[in-house]
Amino acid sequence: VQLQASGGGLVQAGGSLRISCRASGRAFSNNGMGWFRQAPGEEREFVASIGWSGGGALYGDPVKGRFTISRDNAKNTVYLQMNSLKPEDTAVYLCAGGRRAYSGKSFNDYSSWGQGTQVTVSS
Numbered sequence: 001v002q003l004q005a006s007g008g009g010l011v012q013a014g015g016s017l018r019i020s021c022r023a024s025g026r027a028f029s030n031n032g033m034g035w036f037r038q039a040p041g042e043e044r045e046f047v048a049s050i051g052w053s054g055g056g057a058l059y060g061d062p063v064k065g066r067f068t069i070s071r072d073n074a075k076n077t078v079y080l081q082m083n084s085l086k087p088e089d090t091a092v093y094l095c096a097g098g099r100r101a102y103s104g105k106s107f108n109d110y111s112s113w114g115q116g117t118q119v120t121v122s123s
Helices: none
Strands: 002-006 009-012 017-024 033-038 045-050 067-072 077-082 091-098 110-113 117-122
Touching: 002 091, 002 110, 017 033, 017 091, 017 117, 033 067, 033 077, 045 067, 045 077, 045 091
Parallel strands: 009 117
Antiparallel strands: 002 017, 017 077, 033 045, 033 091, 067 077, 091 110, 091 117
16 A cells, blocks of 8 residues: 655644545555654654544554544545644654554554655744
8 A cells, every 4th residue: 555645834833733644555444544753863653543444543642632533434544633733743744554454553563654744843
């Protein structure tokens, strides 16, 4: 599966942004999807994941209560709604295609990776 992330940009602290990831190729709706992020000089960090039908969402501790993951299987697209953004949310956000119906927080849960979209939060 090929993944194309979009929607990143520059936003002020406290603002909101929604990024998207469109999948093409193998059946998107059968597998979980996830979002990770990576800031310069930092390790890749789990952000959120969602099961094949839209349930089973998981979130990383830094984004709980602020970010919401969702998906539209008819459009082969997964979304990440980001609210109350902070400068420490600045990173490249990468979407990932899961190996199974539900995907967790480990890199090993994913078999496909997109190229990412840059999110920059100014203070």
